[in-house]
Amino acid sequence: MITHMKTDKPYRSLRTTLSSLLTPHKGWAFSALLALLVGSAMSLSLPLMFRRLIDSGYLSGQKMDGLNAAFGVLLLLVFTLAAASATRYYLVTTLGERVSTDLRTRVYSHLLVQRPEFFESLKVGEVLSRLTADTTLIQTLIGSSMSFALRNGLTTIGGLIMLILTSPKLSSAVLVLVVVVLVPVIILARRVRSLSRTSQDKLADSSAIAQEVLNNITIVQAFNQEHRQAEKFSMASELTYAAAKRRTVNRSGLMFVAIGLAFAGLIVVLWMGANDVAKGVMSSGELAQFVMYAAFVGGGFAALSEVLGEFQRAAGAAERLIELLNLNTTLRRTGDAPPQAVGGFEIEFKNVEFRYPSAPDRTILKNFSLKIPRGETVAIVGPSGAGKSTLFNLLLRWYDLTSGEILIENQALQSLHVDQWRARCAYVSQEAVVFSGSLGDNIRYGNPAASDSDVLKALDDAAATTFVNRLPDGIQTEVGEKGVRLSGGERQRVSIARAILRNASLLLLDEATASLDAESERLVQTAIERSRHGRTTLIIAHRLATVMAADRIVVMNEGEIVETGTHKSLVAQNGLYAKLASLQFIDEAAEKTYDSLIRPAAQLN
Ligand SMILES: Nc1ncnc2c1ncn2[C@@H]1O[C@H](COP(=O)(O)OP(=O)(O)OP(=O)(O)O)[C@@H](O)[C@H]1O
Numbered sequence: 001m002i003t004h005m006k007t008d009k010p011y012r013s014l015r016t017t018l019s020s021l022l023t024p025h026k027g028w029a030f031s032a033l034l035a036l037l038v039g040s041a042m043s044l045s046l047p048l049m050f051r052r053l054i055d056s057g058y059l060s061g062q063k064m065d066g067l068n069a070a071f072g073v074l075l076l077l078v079f080t081l082a083a084a085s086a087t088r089y090y091l092v093t094t095l096g097e098r099v100s101t102d103l104r105t106r107v108y109s110h111l112l113v114q115r116p117e118f119f120e121s122l123k124v125g126e127v128l129s130r131l132t133a134d135t136t137l138i139q140t141l142i143g144s145s146m147s148f149a150l151r152n153g154l155t156t157i158g159g160l161i162m163l164i165l166t167s168p169k170l171s172s173a174v175l176v177l178v179v180v181v182l183v184p185v186i187i188l189a190r191r192v193r194s195l196s197r198t199s200q201d202k203l204a205d206s207s208a209i210a211q212e213v214l215n216n217i218t219i220v221q222a223f224n225q226e227h228r229q230a231e232k233f234s235m236a237s238e239l240t241y242a243a244a245k246r247r248t249v250n251r252s253g254l255m256f257v258a259i260g261l262a263f264a265g266l267i268v269v270l271w272m273g274a275n276d277v278a279k280g281v282m283s284s285g286e287l288a289q290f291v292m293y294a295a296f297v298g299g300g301f302a303a304l305s306e307v308l309g310e311f312q313r314a315a316g317a318a319e320r321l322i323e324l325l326n327l328n329t330t331l332r333r334t335g336d337a338p339p340q341a342v343g344g345f346e347i348e349f350k351n352v353e354f355r356y357p358s359a360p361d362r363t364i365l366k367n368f369s370l371k372i373p374r375g376e377t378v379a380i381v382g383p384s385g386a387g388k389s390t391l392f393n394l395l396l397r398w399y400d401l402t403s404g405e406i407l408i409e410n411q412a413l414q415s416l417h418v419d420q421w422r423a424r425c426a427y428v429s430q431e432a433v434v435f436s437g438s439l440g441d442n443i444r445y446g447n448p449a450a451s452d453s454d455v456l457k458a459l460d461d462a463a464a465t466t467f468v469n470r471l472p473d474g475i476q477t478e479v480g481e482k483g484v485r486l487s488g489g490e491r492q493r494v495s496i497a498r499a500i501l502r503n504a505s506l507l508l509l510d511e512a513t514a515s516l517d518a519e520s521e522r523l524v525q526t527a528i529e530r531s532r533h534g535r536t537t538l539i540i541a542h543r544l545a546t547v548m549a550a551d552r553i554v555v556m557n558e559g560e561i562v563e564t565g566t567h568k569s570l571v572a573q574n575g576l577y578a579k580l581a582s583l584q585f586i587d588e589a590a591e592k593t594y595d596s597l598i599r600p601a602a603q604l605n
Contacts, residue, residue: 012064012099014311015320017138021099028098034090036147039084040154042077042488044162047292049074054158055285087146096143100135107131114327116398117357129204130324137200141314149307156300159293166290167282170269174294177265178301181258185305187572188254193312195250196232198317199243206236243298244520251309258305262298269294338424339409341505344375344536345424347395352404354394354559364390365559368404368505377528377537381580386556388540389430392508395428426504432491439468440475442483442494446502454501461531462497464490489517500531507537525549544584555579 009171020571024031053070108131163171174404213229220229270291276282282290339345354365364387372378378390394406397418406413413421434442443455450458455475459468467490472476483491499507509528521543528537529549541547548567555563555570555577563575570577 014315017103017318017322017444019140021103021138022095022142024102028091028095028435032088032095033148033150035084035088035091036150036154037079039088039525040151042081042084043155043296044158045077046074046081046295047162047289049077050292051285051289053281053285054288079567088151092147093143094137096141098546099142100139103136103138103321103339104131107135107321110325110327113333114391118327120358122212123204123208124215125206125208126204127324128192128201128211128393129207130320133200133203134321137310137314137317138321141310145307145310145314149304149311152187152300152303152307155296159296159300162293163290163297166286166293167276170273170276170294173269173272174265174297177261177269178297180265181261181305183542184257184261185254187258188250189305189308189312192247192250192254192309193315195243195247196309196313197316199240199247200313200320201244202236202240202495206233206240209233209236244415254305254309255302259302262302266291266294266298295434298556308372313358333418335420336411338414338421339411341374341409341424343534344505345408346374346410347372347506347536348405348407349391350405350407350411352394352406353402354390354399356399357401363402363559365394368559368561369460370554370561370564372536372538375532375534375536376552377532377539377550379547379553380538380540380556381542381547381553381577382556382562383580390559392427392510392538392540395506395508396422396425402522424504425506426499426502427508428492428495428499428510432483432488432495434479434486434491434494436481436483438473438475439471439477439479439480439494442479443475443497443501445498450501458497458501459493461500462493467493496528507532507535509537509539509541511540511542513514521545542584544581555580 049070053074056070104361111127160171160174163174181390208231210233213233218227273282273287273290277284277287310492337434348369349370352365352368354368355361355363366392368387380391382388394401395413395414400414408416408421435445440452440455443458444450447454452475456465459475461464468474479485479494483494486494496509499509522545525545528539528546531537539546539550547553551566553563553565553567553570554561557576563570563573563577565573565577571581572578
């Protein structure tokens with residue numbers, strides 16, 4: 001879970017977020033405010049009109065002159081009110097949508113530039129919930145609650161002023177009432193805020209659970225875990241429900257206190273006013289006007305208390321979004337342009353030491369020194385966990401060294417502009433990654449401007465032409481989410497073709513041929529053989545065939561280089577490499593025996 005920034009000032013987060021979001025749309029916001037002011041002025045003038053109508057005798061039938069004109073003015077007032085309200089609604093709702101769209105995009109873009117450290121502890125579902133649920137809360141705040149609050153705030157203040165002007169005596173009673181209503185409302189609202197945060201957190205937790213399961217549905221079904229996973233989700237959802245219920249109980253209490261106290265007070269004031277009219281101290285028009293303003297004020301407070309809950313929720317949401325926006329695992333994106341390298345980069349690891357930030361006590365690379373001349377192909381072999389992929393993590397600048405240096409053409413890797421540096425590298429990961437979309441889009445991923453013929457050539461180089469020709473729409477074929485419509489070996493060749501098309505000076509292949517059959521592997525070997533010309537290539541490999549094609553083999557064990565040389569020289573040394581190679585030879589021999597003797601025999605039976 002994302003650690004929560006401890007702050008006692010969620011409203012400060014909300015204010016900062018709102019002002020930075022609204023500043024670009026100042027004109028829009030001011031027009032909405034103007035419409036709001038006009039609307040409020042219209043509503044506030046309605047009671048005044050009614051008082052006139054009563055006291056001048058129009059409503060009791062004592063006076064008829066100018067009756068039509070008086071009602072005409074009333075109609076005009078009402079239509080202006082309607083037009084102002086509709087305009088305000090349009091402006092404010094659109095503003096809410098605009099701002100939440102901006103916010104969502106801003107948070108997402110910020111997430112994409114974070115270092116892997118952040119993604120190691122990330123629950124994707126939780127972040128997605130932040131992106132959708134929390135930004136929607138901000139949208140509701142701007143698109144409705146804020147204007148609702150402002151409108152009610154204005155009518156409440158306007159109403160209060162008019163109350164004092166109409167009857168100072170009754171107004172003081174109303175003011176006492178306001179204090180009586182406000183104190184419990186503020187106390188309850190505070191509680192609602194912390195409960196809102198809990199309920200949003202629980203919702204994010206259940207989204208995270210669903211996300212992980214849906215992403216790995218085949219394993220879930222293969223291990224018959226549907227029922228258990230559904231129960232786990234149900235438990236998380238029940239916790240969300242319980243948190244939401246606690247919040248709703250408190251909000252209902254808040255509503256009861258606010259509405260009950262406000263209207264009870266209004267009745268008391270009405271009773272006092274009725275006494276004054278009976279005594280002749282007040283006209284009936286004045287009482288009607290006073291009651292209408294008091295209703296505005298009472299209703300205004302009730303509405304404000306309700307909207308306060310939404311402000312609390314939005315403040316929680318803003319706080320969480322600010323946490324995401326304040327993440328400081330962003331990689332610095334400045335630095336020198338990488339050196340021009342014809343025929344690949346010269347790369348030198350100098351006394352490199354490295355520990356992962358999440359496990360600072362464990363040294364993964366120790367005193368690692370290696371010089372790779374321009375254009376060389378180096379195979380890196382070693383037991384699982386030796387630190388081979390870690391070398392690539394460092395070369396691609398996902399992590400920075402603990403000590404030592406990596407030099408690219410004698411320039412420190414750390415001093416290079418990370419985007420420009422990565423633009424010179426092509427990478428095939430251990431797990432072939434394929435995105436939804438067409439096959440062609442996948443190959444073009446790192447080189448979107450490439451032509452169809454370049455794509456076809458890259459596929460050919462990656463020994464993928466035969467399988468692409470079998471697809472119904474060739475390179476236009478949709479491959480499905482994560483490339484589910486392709487086999488493992490096909491996905492691998494797609495990711496190799498993507499790397500070939502990037503035409504980079506440094507090619508990094510991590511077990512790139514692991515899920516290929518012997519024939520495809522041979523074809524990919526040929527492809528690598530062809531594509532390695534003019535660039536430096538590092539291949540992490542377990543398979544002997546891949547290793548033997550390299551200019552040099554570096555054998556790693558527990559973060560250190562234990563042997564280097566060619567296949568022949570290393571076998572002659574009879575060390576770790578010879579052991580690894582003999583194990584593989586035995587495996588290959590066993591495979592051959594199975595294919596040539598056991599399988600045919602089994603088929604005969
Ligand atoms: N992000 C990480 N945080 C902490 N430790 C890590 C991280 N990634 C890898 N490690 C640890 O670093 C060690 C080296 O990992 P690495 O992936 O480099 O090994 P490898 O030689 O490529 O292994 P394999 O052949 O199995 O892929 C492993 O013991 C692993 O547990």
